[in-house]
Amino acid sequence: MALIRNGFLAADGYSPVPADAPLPATGPLLLTLPQWQAWRTELIERGTPVGVRLASDEHPEALAADTNHLSLIALEFPSFRDGRAYSYARLLRDRFGYTGELRAVGDVLPDQLLYMQRVGFDAFEIDSNDPVADYEDAIGGFSVVYQPSGDERVPALRLRHG
Amino acid sequence: MYRYDEFDHQLVTERVEQFRKQVDRRLAGKLTEDQFKPLRLMNGLYLQLHAYMLRVNVPYGVLSARQLRKLADIARRYDRGYGHFTTRQNIQYNWVSLADTPDILADLATVEMNAMQSSGNCVRNITADPFAGRARDEIEDPRVWCELIRQYSILNPEFAYLPRKFKIAVTGAPNDRAAVGVHDIGLRMHHDADGRPGFEVLVGGGQGRTPVIGKTIRDWIEPEEILAYIEAILRVYNLHGRRDNLYKARIKILVNALGIDKFREMVDAEWEAIRGQGLTVPEAEQARIAQYFRPPAWASLRDIDAELELQATADPAFGAWLNSNVSAHKAPGYAIVSLSLKAPGREPGDLSADKMDAVATLADLYSLGELRVTHRQNLVLPDVRQADLKELFRELVSLELATPNIGLLTDMIACPGLDYCALANARSIPVAQDISRHFTAVDKLQEIGALSINISGCMNACGHHHVGNIGILGVDKKGKEFFQITLGGASDQNATLGDRLGPGLPQAEVPGAIEAIVDTYLAQRESEQETFLATYRRVGIDPFKTAVYGEEPVRRVA
Numbered sequence: 001m002a003l004i005r006n007g008f009l010a011a012d013g014y015s016p017v018p019a020d021a022p023l024p025a026t027g028p029l030l031l032t033l034p035q036w037q038a039w040r041t042e043l044i045e046r047g048t049p050v051g052v053r054l055a056s057d058e059h060p061e062a063l064a065a066d067t068n069h070l071s072l073i074a075l076e077f078p079s080f081r082d083g084r085a086y087s088y089a090r091l092l093r094d095r096f097g098y099t100g101e102l103r104a105v106g107d108v109l110p111d112q113l114l115y116m117q118r119v120g121f122d123a124f125e126i127d128s129n130d131p132v133a134d135y136e137d138a139i140g141g142f143s144v145v146y147q148p149s150g151d152e153r154v155p156a157l158r159l160r161h162g
Numbered sequence: 163m164y165r166y167d168e169f170d171h172q173l174v175t176e177r178v179e180q181f182r183k184q185v186d187r188r189l190a191g192k193l194t195e196d197q198f199k200p201l202r203l204m205n206g207l208y209l210q211l212h213a214y215m216l217r218v219n220v221p222y223g224v225l226s227a228r229q230l231r232k233l234a235d236i237a238r239r240y241d242r243g244y245g246h247f248t249t250r251q252n253i254q255y256n257w258v259s260l261a262d263t264p265d266i267l268a269d270l271a272t273v274e275m276n277a278m279q280s281s282g283n284c285v286r287n288i289t290a291d292p293f294a295g296r297a298r299d300e301i302e303d304p305r306v307w308c309e310l311i312r313q314y315s316i317l318n319p320e321f322a323y324l325p326r327k328f329k330i331a332v333t334g335a336p337n338d339r340a341a342v343g344v345h346d347i348g349l350r351m352h353h354d355a356d357g358r359p360g361f362e363v364l365v366g367g368g369q370g371r372t373p374v375i376g377k378t379i380r381d382w383i384e385p386e387e388i389l390a391y392i393e394a395i396l397r398v399y400n401l402h403g404r405r406d407n408l409y410k411a412r413i414k415i416l417v418n419a420l421g422i423d424k425f426r427e428m429v430d431a432e433w434e435a436i437r438g439q440g441l442t443v444p445e446a447e448q449a450r451i452a453q454y455f456r457p458p459a460w461a462s463l464r465d466i467d468a469e470l471e472l473q474a475t476a477d478p479a480f481g482a483w484l485n486s487n488v489s490a491h492k493a494p495g496y497a498i499v500s501l502s503l504k505a506p507g508r509e510p511g512d513l514s515a516d517k518m519d520a521v522a523t524l525a526d527l528y529s530l531g532e533l534r535v536t537h538r539q540n541l542v543l544p545d546v547r548q549a550d551l552k553e554l555f556r557e558l559v560s561l562e563l564a565t566p567n568i569g570l571l572t573d574m575i576a577c578p579g580l581d582y583c584a585l586a587n588a589r590s591i592p593v594a595q596d597i598s599r600h601f602t603a604v605d606k607l608q609e610i611g612a613l614s615i616n617i618s619g620c621m622n623a624c625g626h627h628h629v630g631n632i633g634i635l636g637v638d639k640k641g642k643e644f645f646q647i648t649l650g651g652a653s654d655q656n657a658t659l660g661d662r663l664g665p666g667l668p669q670a671e672v673p674g675a676i677e678a679i680v681d682t683y684l685a686q687r688e689s690e691q692e693t694f695l696a697t698y699r700r701v702g703i704d705p706f707k708t709a710v711y712g713e714e715p716v717r718r719v720a
């Protein structure tokens with residue numbers, strides 16, 4: 001499994017915490033939603049980098065008030081066919097003002113990276129022999145988009161009229 | 163009609179190249195079939211019983227003569243010399259090879275066509291009134307909005323993996339020829355008191371195993387807000403639609419589970435949050451698209467009813483055709499002509515490459531080079547001079563495309579059924595062929611009048627049997643094919659679902675049963691003006707039951 005962050009191969013840096021384990025003393029952590037909810041106050045005070053990994057049936061509204069305190073949110077694709085996280089990503093970016101790393105995890109196929117990136121993901125855990133090439137292939141495939149989608153690409157209907 | 167600009171061309175070209183690479187990877191074994199499946203589906207490629215099928219979009223049913231020639235060329239080069247027009251105003255090729263598809267798509271791109279999202283769990287080809295821009299009863303041309311929605315939905319990253327497929331239809335006329343009530347979203351255009359247009363939005367209609375007529379979620383949406391409102395619906399559906407059961411994944415199930423009021427509340431909340439932002443349709447873009455749909459340069463003519471009547475009296479065959487296959491046009495002196503793809507014994511919707519070429523020539527000669535595909539699987543020449551009708555009729559007769567049955571009993575819709583479809587329980591095309599051979603007398607068909615028969619080979623209802631005035635559904639009983647009949651369905655502005663008549667019948671008994679139903683109608687109707695549907699709604703199902711199954715056995719009292 002490789003991690004691509006902003007187009008580059010990256011080291012993860014965040015450690016998950018096993019269920020039932022106590023809150024580790026230090027380090028960037030990747031928590032489940034219940035863990036985050038349990039340790040929230042303490043972690044905000046501590047100020048070290050924290051990420052939350054949401055399962056596909058956990059609506060990111062649960063983190064709406066916390067987006068300033070998190071530096072990573074990972075959204076899970078239980079199957080590549082399950083498209084909920086595309087909408088979650090847009091809500092996190094556009095509605096809840098989240099600006100940290102938004103990572104796609106789970107069943108993430110290279111052919112889906114462009115769509116994921118367009119809705120706001122900037123990091124991807126993918127299974128690939130050549131992840132950077134796959135990423136660049138996927139992202140670079142299209143120079144035209146038809147609709148606004150929370151990314152910086154300007155849709156054709158705006159470009160046409162200057 | 164709409165023409166691609168540089169952006170449209172660029173996007174389609176890039177899409178073809180992307181798919182070419184994906185096919186290469188599949189052929190090289192670098193993608194599993196499971197991984198490849200959604201990619202090919204979103205490019206219109208299905209794996210059927212015997213071969214790959216490619217479904218090509220005809221955007222809201224509008225086609226140029228040049229495009230039709232290209233479709234003919236593709237049928238010859240890559241298929242078996244014919245194509246099949248579908249109930250979604252598209253064309254399907256049933257025998258293509260995987261390796262050829264990128265080339266086919268590249269060929270299509272040269273005439274501004276594509277197969278994007280003609281399948282898969284995404285927003286499909288937008289469908290519309292096939293008489294759009296021409297019908298005399300139209301108040302607004304829906305094509306402008308269809309094109310805007312088409313572009314909005316193509317490669318929309320957020321909604322490429324919806325719980326299930328998503329169909330949108332638009333009508334701008336009070337007489338609904340687009341069946342908007344049986345679509346995931348149906349849009350009906352209205353005018354306000356000042357004559358400004360707006361949309362009534364229906365949601366949650368659909369056929370399949372759980373047929374539902376769509377409900378009005380909003381009776382007025384301003385045109386420039388329509389994309390934002392559609393996005394709000396799509397987002398609520400994407401987030402909350404069921405994904406655990408294929409048969410419960412359509413939006414209609416969600417709407418029913420929540421109730422329309424709760425669903426509306428959720429959509430409204432979403433809509434409020436995104437209103438007035440990037441999805442507001444810029445006036446300039448609306449105007450840019452609208453100019454492609456300006457009326458063509460119609461000559462200033464007068465209606466020639468009296469002359470046509472004379473011609474009809476002299477030639478009853480022409481008269482019958484005028485009666486059923488020619489519709490009123492906006493412009494005086496013009497007519498809308500439907501070409502029947504339902505000649506007796508033919509497969510509904512099929513057209514050979516040679517005939518496609520011939521029809522393209524007729525479109526150039528008689529109809530300003532434009533055509534339409536209807537959801538009842540026929541073709542339309544939208545701009546024919548009334549003075550040319552007689553001559554055009556002669557040409558169509560020689561092509562076997564003048565069967566005078568549009569809107570009549572033998573203008574049947576049939577899904578591919580067991581002959582092509584892996585999901586089928588029963589044949590549907592042969593049943594349609596049986597019926598059309600049984601009812602060949604033109605006089606009788608015209609006497610019966612407006613009557614739709616829709617046939618599906620299984621409960622997935624691709625043949626729209628629920629909304630046929632007479633619906634026929636193929637079922638499997640212990641390995642044998644039976645056909646269940648429903649009565650009273652309709653897909654127009656007063657859409658209803660059919661009622662089940664009784665136990666399924668073997669194929670051989672279907673034409674006889676249809677005859678019994680029709681004779682009952684003829685005996686019961688109050689006047690020649692009372693259609694089958696009106697009579698059925700008035701008298702109910704019982705007389706028809708008796709006609710098909712006989713008197714109910716009298717219960718013996720002990």
Ligand code: SF4
Pocket residue numbers: 577578579580583584585586587588590618619620621622623624625
């Ligand atoms: S209705 Fe059934 S048999 Fe007919 S095309 Fe659809 S899935 Fe196949």
